[in-house]
Amino acid sequence: MNPKLTQILGLAMRARKVTTGEELVVRAIQSKQARLVLLSTDASANTVKKITDKCQYYSIPCYQPLNRQELGHAIGKEARVTLAVTDVHFAQSIQRLLTPIS
Template sequence: MNRIYSLLGLACRAGKIAWGYQAVVAALKGHKAELVLLAGDSSPRLQAKLLRSCREYGSQGLIYGQKNELGAALGKPPCAVVAITDRNFAALIQNGVREVDV
C-alpha cells in the first residue's frame, strides 16, 4: 500500500495529478485522465457519478484508500478523488492496486 501512495506523491511532484472534483472532471472531459482513484470513504453518489464519467470518457476508475490517505500522499488536505494524467504513472499505480487486492 505504501508503494501506491509513494507513486501518487511522485506523480504529484511531477505535475501529473489532478485532485478534487472539478479538476478531475476537467481532466476527464479533456481526455487527460488515465486513471481516477476515488476514496473508499467518499459518498456513494460521488463514486457512482465519477465512475460513470470514467466509463463515458474511456478512463479507468478505481476505489482505493481513504480521503485522508490520498490527501496525505499528495501533501494536500483530505481529498475524495484524484486523477493521474500520465500513462506510465497510471499503469504503475494500477499494477500496485491489483497486487494489493490479490
C-alpha cells in the same frame, strides 16, 4: 495502505501529473487528460456514481484504494475525495498495484 502506491502518487504529484478536486477531475476526464482516476473509499454515493459513470463513458480506469485522509496524505495535501493521474506511465505503475471497481 500500500506504501508503493503512496510513493508513486507522491512522485506523480511532485511531477505535477495529478489533478485533485471533483470538478477538475471531471474536466480532466472529459478532456481525456486523465489516464487513471482514484476515488476515496469514503466518498459519497453521489460522487462515486458521478465519477465512475464519467470514467466508464470515457473508458478511463477508476479505483478506490484509500480513504480520503490516506489519499490526501499520499500527495502531501489535506483530505482528498478524488484525484486524476494525467501521466500514462504513472497511471500504468499505479494500475499494476490495484484492482478495478466492478
